[in-house]
Amino acid sequence: MEMENLRQLHNAMQRIGANMQQFPYRVNNAEFDCLFVANQKPFLLCLTSRGLSPLFLKFKVDAETFEIPNRIDDDGYKLLAKLLRTDGSSGNKLIPKEFLAGLDSTIPTVARHRQVPAEDVIRLRPDITEHRNRPYFDTWIYWTEREGASSENQAKTLALMGEDALHHSLEFKCSSKWSATPTGREWKTIPMRRQTSSEMS
Incomplete structure (x- = not known):
């Protein structure tokens, strides 16, 4: 799917000479620290959940179309479904496209800082x-x-x-x-x- 708000954020980043942005995302009872990385291609969108056992998800973003794959690997899918309590047992099911659409709708379209501190990049990138x-x-x-x-x-x-x-x-x-x-x-x-x-x- 196309991440339209992420495209607008990137446009705003270019205007101030930034290549990374950090922002929060909350869905259901889960909170994530997000990091958008535009100093490499493809771009990356990284999500790290808050809590004692953080879940890390990394998505490749096409640098031209801002398309992102509508899938999450099996292990990540199971852990995310458990975190969001959408494993199907309650009648709800995690649909990656809907999760990503919800994420994109909350992404800020204004770049707030030129640099993300190196220590924050490390914290948000366990890879x-x-x-x-x-x-x-x-x-x-x-x-x-x-x-x-x-x-x-x-x-x-x-x-x-x-x-x-x-x-x-x-x-x-x-x-x-x-x-x-x-x-x-x-x-x-x-x-x-x-x-x-x-x-x-």
């Missing part, structure tokens, strides 16, 4: 698995003794810094190094230098 306690970019590690960054490191680079940073990592066979405390560093301004793997720690 980022490398050094989750280190959300701040530090420097690049240029490899000579191996092929380059691990797949987990590449995923983190893409999620936090976007496609251009990932292309840099792939082209120059380097890994992004991260810090637990803010560094204020931008990946484009770090000079290229060779480092050893011991500097990863």
